[in-house]
Amino acid sequence: MKKNRRSIFSKKMTILLIFLLIVGVNDLAFGDNTSSQKVLYVASYSFQYAWSSEIKAGIESVLKSRKNVQFRPVSMDTMGMTSSDTVKIKKAALGVKELIESWKPDIVIASDDNASKYLIVPYFIGSDLPFVFCGVNWDASKYGFPTTNVTGMIEVQLADQLIKYLSPYAKGNKIGSIRGDTMTNRTEAKFFEELLGVKIKTYFVDNIAEWKIKFVQLHTEVDMILVGDIDAVKINDEPKKDVEKFMLDHTTIPTGCWDAHYKNNSLITVGGIPKEQGEYAAQAALEILDGKSPMDIPIVRNKKAIIYLNMKLAKKLGIIFPMDLIDNAQLIPAN
Amino acid sequence: MSIKTKLLSLIIASLVIGTILILVVANNQLTLIVNENQDILYSERIETIIGILQVYDDRLHTTGQVEAYIDGFKKSAIKTLRKSYYHQKDQIIFPFIIDHDGNMVMRPQFSANAPRLAKPAEIKSILQIDLEKSGSFEFENRWYIYRHFSAWDWTVIYTIPIESKSANVRSFINTLVSIMIGITMFTILAIWFAVTRITRPITKLVMRSSTIANGDFSSEIEVIDSSEIGQLTRAFNRMAVAINKKILDLHREVDARKQVENDLLKNQYYLSKAQEIGAIGTWELDILHNILIWTEENYKIFGVPYGTEMNYESFLDRVHPDDRDYFNEKWRAGLNKVPYDIEHRIIINDKVKWVREKADIEFDLDGKPLKAIGFTQDITSFKLAEEQIKASLVEKETLLHEIHHRVKNNMQIIASLLKLQLNRKKTHVDAILKENISRVHAMAAIHDSLHQSEKLTEIGFKEYLQKLTQMLLQTYSISPAKVVFSFDCEDRKLGFDIANPLGLVLNELISNSLKYAFPDDRNGSINIRSNILEGENYELSIYDDGIGMPDGFDWKKTDSLGLKLVQNLVENQLGGSIILDGTKGTKFTIKFNLESNYK
Numbered sequence: 001m002k003k004n005r006r007s008i009f010s011k012k013m014t015i016l017l018i019f020l021l022i023v024g025v026n027d028l029a030f031g032d033n034t035s036s037q038k039v040l041y042v043a044s045y046s047f048q049y050a051w052s053s054e055i056k057a058g059i060e061s062v063l064k065s066r067k068n069v070q071f072r073p074v075s076m077d078t079m080g081m082t083s084s085d086t087v088k089i090k091k092a093a094l095g096v097k098e099l100i101e102s103w104k105p106d107i108v109i110a111s112d113d114n115a116s117k118y119l120i121v122p123y124f125i126g127s128d129l130p131f132v133f134c135g136v137n138w139d140a141s142k143y144g145f146p147t148t149n150v151t152g153m154i155e156v157q158l159a160d161q162l163i164k165y166l167s168p169y170a171k172g173n174k175i176g177s178i179r180g181d182t183m184t185n186r187t188e189a190k191f192f193e194e195l196l197g198v199k200i201k202t203y204f205v206d207n208i209a210e211w212k213i214k215f216v217q218l219h220t221e222v223d224m225i226l227v228g229d230i231d232a233v234k235i236n237d238e239p240k241k242d243v244e245k246f247m248l249d250h251t252t253i254p255t256g257c258w259d260a261h262y263k264n265n266s267l268i269t270v271g272g273i274p275k276e277q278g279e280y281a282a283q284a285a286l287e288i289l290d291g292k293s294p295m296d297i298p299i300v301r302n303k304k305a306i307i308y309l310n311m312k313l314a315k316k317l318g319i320i321f322p323m324d325l326i327d328n329a330q331l332i333p334a335n
Numbered sequence: 336m337s338i339k340t341k342l343l344s345l346i347i348a349s350l351v352i353g354t355i356l357i358l359v360v361a362n363n364q365l366t367l368i369v370n371e372n373q374d375i376l377y378s379e380r381i382e383t384i385i386g387i388l389q390v391y392d393d394r395l396h397t398t399g400q401v402e403a404y405i406d407g408f409k410k411s412a413i414k415t416l417r418k419s420y421y422h423q424k425d426q427i428i429f430p431f432i433i434d435h436d437g438n439m440v441m442r443p444q445f446s447a448n449a450p451r452l453a454k455p456a457e458i459k460s461i462l463q464i465d466l467e468k469s470g471s472f473e474f475e476n477r478w479y480i481y482r483h484f485s486a487w488d489w490t491v492i493y494t495i496p497i498e499s500k501s502a503n504v505r506s507f508i509n510t511l512v513s514i515m516i517g518i519t520m521f522t523i524l525a526i527w528f529a530v531t532r533i534t535r536p537i538t539k540l541v542m543r544s545s546t547i548a549n550g551d552f553s554s555e556i557e558v559i560d561s562s563e564i565g566q567l568t569r570a571f572n573r574m575a576v577a578i579n580k581k582i583l584d585l586h587r588e589v590d591a592r593k594q595v596e597n598d599l600l601k602n603q604y605y606l607s608k609a610q611e612i613g614a615i616g617t618w619e620l621d622i623l624h625n626i627l628i629w630t631e632e633n634y635k636i637f638g639v640p641y642g643t644e645m646n647y648e649s650f651l652d653r654v655h656p657d658d659r660d661y662f663n664e665k666w667r668a669g670l671n672k673v674p675y676d677i678e679h680r681i682i683i684n685d686k687v688k689w690v691r692e693k694a695d696i697e698f699d700l701d702g703k704p705l706k707a708i709g710f711t712q713d714i715t716s717f718k719l720a721e722e723q724i725k726a727s728l729v730e731k732e733t734l735l736h737e738i739h740h741r742v743k744n745n746m747q748i749i750a751s752l753l754k755l756q757l758n759r760k761k762t763h764v765d766a767i768l769k770e771n772i773s774r775v776h777a778m779a780a781i782h783d784s785l786h787q788s789e790k791l792t793e794i795g796f797k798e799y800l801q802k803l804t805q806m807l808l809q810t811y812s813i814s815p816a817k818v819v820f821s822f823d824c825e826d827r828k829l830g831f832d833i834a835n836p837l838g839l840v841l842n843e844l845i846s847n848s849l850k851y852a853f854p855d856d857r858n859g860s861i862n863i864r865s866n867i868l869e870g871e872n873y874e875l876s877i878y879d880d881g882i883g884m885p886d887g888f889d890w891k892k893t894d895s896l897g898l899k900l901v902q903n904l905v906e907n908q909l910g911g912s913i914i915l916d917g918t919k920g921t922k923f924t925i926k927f928n929l930e931s932n933y934k
Contacts, residue, residue: 315399323407326394334399 036070037289039063039282040105042096042119044112044135045079051274055111055134058278066286074099078114093118100129107288109281110152111135116143120150130294132284134277137184138191140299151294153280155272156301157258159192159226162270165307166224166254169267169319176222177202178214180232192226200226207234208243216250227257227266251313263308263332267317276304308332339534346526347519354515361511365504373500374471374480377493381482384420384430384491388412392486409487413441428495435488473497536564540571552579607632614713620647622670622696622704636690636713638683655680655687669696670704678714689718739786746779770846770897773810777842780806781834794834797826800863803841811849818853823864827873833929836908837875843897844877844923852881852921871929873911876922884917 041059043052056073063069076092078085096119100108108124110116112135120131121143133145133152140146140154163175177192179185181204189202201222203214211233218225230243247255247265257263260271284297307329309321315334391412398404413432420430421443432441467490471480478500481492539556546554552575558568610616616633620626627645634641637653654662658679669675676693694709750772757765780802784794804820829837845861853859859881866874884890890898901923905913911927 311398311400320400320403323404323411326398326404326407327411331394331397333397335397 036068037066038070038072038103038105038107039285039289040100040103040108041071041073042108042110042115043073043075044110044114046075046077047073049079051135052111054274055278055281058275058280059109059282060278061275062279062282062286069289072103072105076114076119081114089114089118093122097123100124105129107132107285109134109278109285111277111281113137116140116145125150130285130288132281132288132294134281135274138188146295146299149294151284151297151299153277153284153300153302155277156191156195157188157272158270158303158305159195159258161305162226162256162258162268163196163224165268165270165325166256169254169317170223171253172223173198174222175200175224175226176218177226177228178211178218179204179228180230181206182229182232185228185232188228205233208238211243212246212250215247219250219252222253224254224256227255227262229259230262230265248313248316252317254317254319255313260306260308263310265310267310267313267319269308269310270305271308272302273304273306276302306330337534337538339530342530342534343523343527347523350519350522354512354519357515358508358512362504362508365507366501369501369504373478373495377480377495378482381430381480381491381493384416385482385484387416387419388484388487388489388491391415409440416441427499428493430491430493433490433492440489533564536568540568543571543575547575547578552576552582611635614716616711618694618709618711620694620707620709622706633711636688636711637681653681653683655682669694669707672696672698672702675707675709688713688715690714736786739782743779743782743786746775746782750775750779769810773807773842773846774839776806776810777803777838778835781831781838784834785831790828793828793830795826796829796834796865797822797824799829799834799838800824800841803838804845804861804863807842807845807849811846813849817856817858818849819858819860821860821862823862825865825867827865827867833909836904840901840904840909840925841875841877843901847895847897848877848879848881848921852879852883854882857881867929868926872926873929874924874926876924878920878922880920883919883921884915888917890915 039059041056043056045052047053047056052075059073060071063071074096076089076096078089078092081089093115096115107130110120110131110133116133116136120133124131125144125147127149129149131150131152133140133150134155136143136145136152136154138154138156140152145152167173175196175198177189177200179189179202185204189200189204193200201218203218205211205214211230215225215227227247244265251267254268255266256268256270257266258270258272260269263269263271280300280302284294287297288294307325308331309326309329310332311334312332313319314321321329391408395401395404395408416430416432426443429443430441431439431443434440467483467485467488469482471478473479476497478495478497479492481490483490536556536559543554543556555572555575556568558565558572610630610632614632614636616636617630618633619628621628625646625648627647627650629637629639629645631641634643637650639645639653643649651659651662662677662679665675665677675696676691678689678691680687680689682688691712691714692709693712694707696707697705699705753768753772753775757768780799781794784799784802785792788794800822801820805815808815808818841863845863848859848861852861859879861877861879864876864878868874891902893899902913905911905925905927909925909927910931911925913926914924916922916924
């Protein structure tokens with residue numbers, strides 16, 4: 001009887017030891033994973049700005065799938081700063097640099113041009129610290145990207161798709177455009193022409209009065225209009241709604257834009273999705289943290305967009321959209 | 336049937352009945368619940384579909400061109416619904432939509448399982464439902480639930496085969512049955528194991544009880560554990576040991592009791608026999624209730640049939656009428672704690688019998704008599720014998736008186752004859768004759784005393800002395816005034832064996848004093864004294880104040896017949912001694928033991 005009891009006890013102890021060994025080995029094998037990996041997100045603009053906050057949301061949605069990742073967002077808060085504010089921008093970049101040196105992240109995600117231009121390029125090109133950029137307009141080569149430690153996603157406006165949606169309702173194929181007179185808009189207009197392979201009659205205006213004149217004028221010169229960033233011009237004291245009303249009242253040909261902010265002014269809007277930028281940047285960051293070299297991750301363009309159909313303008317212009325388009329679009333109510 | 340079988344049967348029956356009840360109740364309840372849940376579930380599903388249609392309708396209205404877009408939106412909605420709800424082949428649970436005109440605007444792409452659905456008009460005519468309302472119904476083994484989407488005047492219907500509707504219930508019931516059977520089997524096995532574990536020691540206890548019942552206390556049951564059964568086993572073993580010891584003690588006690596009983600029976604037999612032989616019966620009187628209980632012998636003594644109920648009065652009726660007052664007096668005295676032991680007569684069939692009654696009476700603390708236990712002895716024969724003995728004794732006494740009287744008379748005749756031989760001249764022979772006459776008189780006096788005494792065997796010594804001295808004074812013709820006798824003696828009664836030799840000794844010694852102590856007509860006195868010394872030693876002295884013995888006289892060596900006779904009688908007959916003191920007068924002191932002579 002005693003022998004049996006001893007045997008049962010020995011078996012129990014053996015099972016317990018095996019269990020403890022398994023648990024112990026498991027802990028040893030995955031011990032590295034338990035250590036925290038630091039991801040720093042540097043936004044060029046304030047998180048009050050929807051673009052930056054949605055990129056941040058995209059990053060977080062990906063990172064939350066990975067345990068033991070320490071995420072820290074920081075903003076350079078350079079929204080609205082121009083070349084005259086270079087000192088401020090650089091100062092903001094320097095602050096972030098000091099933060100990087102003190103917090104010692106394992107990787108940095110940087111959104112929009114200022115972060116790349118004033119942080120990555122002057123301080124971290126070729127360093128051991130990997131960077132993933134996003135939101136850089138049209139071309140990253142202007143910053144020397146990609147490098148051994150930098151890769152990312154550039155932001156392009158899906159102008160080709162926009163033209164595809166507008167064309168069925170245009171009487172011809174002449175394309176016009178109206179924009180604020182900024183360096184970015186001029187660069188962007190150039191990239192539009194390169195992308196579409198056609199000449200676009202573009203007016204760069206400084207104020208709302210000029211905007212109204214050129215907008216009406218374009219109706220007589222082209223078959224469809226690409227409406228640019230209205231916030232880039234001086235609106236003076238004129239309410240924004242009045243501008244919108246003016247545009248609705250004076251639109252007689254298909255209009256389109258690529259910024260969801262102006263979906264109420266154009267017939268069709270093909271808006272970029274900032275979250276796509278964040279999601280891609282976060283996914284690339286995790287691959288780099290897992291051991292992949294930034295050089296092995298090519299720089300890509302954004303591909304997703306949200307289509308907005310302005311049913312008020314459609315009704316006014318007598319346009320009936322096909323159900324395929326309607327099913328995949330958000331409708332701006334006619335009433 | 337064993338406890339185990341009973342217990343298992345009971346448990347199995349309970350489990351089976353419980354299982355069936357649970358299944359029946361569960362089936363009913365689950366069917367109700369499922370029906371309710373099915374209503375809710377499929378209502379929600381239809382609401383979801385209607386919600387989707389509503390979204391499309393809302394989007395349709397945002398276009399501002401409803402007429403232009405409505406067909407497209409409806410198609411788009413149907414397309415979306417089909418993707419969501421018709422993704423399985425041979426689907427038996429599905430929604431479908433009928434428009435206001437009864438046209439099937441959405442239906443699954445099959446007809447084998449629901450051919451009638453291909454003809455919506457037929458459905459409408461058969462079902463006879465108001466599609467503009469909501470509700471549910473069953474039709475041909477299918478259950479239908481429907482809601483109306485008023486915006487497009489469509490009715491969304493979900494249809495489920497009734498079998499499928501309760502399929503989950505049946506599946507659950509089947510699972511429940513399997514689980515219940517499993518639990519039941521497991522429970523039965525567990526209970527069987529537990530009951531076996533419990534009943535095995537009980538079975539052993541039963542077997543052990545049988546062996547104990549057969550008188551075998553030699554083995555013990557093994558105590559398996561410290562459970563209640565183990566404790567019971569241990570207690571049983573202790574009980575078996577204790578019972579064994581008790582039985583052995585009981586056997587010894589029974590043997591002892593048997594011995595006592597045998598002794599008692601023997602004693603009872605002896606007592607009965609003793610009572611029978613001794614004609615003694617016992618009785619007990621309950622004084623308070625006046626109940627008299629007799630033994631068989633008592634009934635015999637009183638000549639009453641055995642078993643007759645008796646009491647004090649019925650007893651008293653059997654007492655001789657002349658003795659009843661005496662009896663009552665003694666009984667009342669007995670009730671006052673005077674010892675009760677009486678003899679009285681009883682009358683049996685006109686015959687008189689004598690009985691002795693003796694009893695102990697018991698009293699309570701207040702002295703009140705409770706009961707009496709006594710015996711009755713038939714002493715009739717004793718009484719008769721006593722009377723006969725008394726008569727015989729009287730006769731013998733008379734005869735003995737007569738003998739003593741005749742001996743005395745004969746001796747007096749002898750003495751008279753001897754006296755006639757005396758000469759006128761006093762010669763030596765005359766002296767001898769006188770002496771012998773005196774001796775005969777002495778003996779005659781003893782017989783006379785015996786004759787005159789109440790008891791014929793002893794005489795009063797003092798009276799005899801007086802008679803003897805008077806006779807001797809007469810014999811030797813001496814005036815009582817000349818020689819004065821004085822007696823300092825106790826009036827001791829002496830038996831014939833002592834009185835006869837002692838009388839002769841006194842006769843010789845007094846005769847010597849009368850003859851020789853007072854010569855020349857001298858006056859004198861003779862004192863006779865007797866004392867009882869310690870140890871029944873009798874001392875008798877005869878003292879005369881006469882001239883005394885001559886000097887150098889050794890009386891034991893003299894040729895005097897009288898003194899030799901004295902010496903012989905004292906030493907040989909009485910076993911005593913005699914001393915002569917002749918210093919002043921003559922004094923003979925005789926000592927002997929009375930007891931040894933009586934023996």
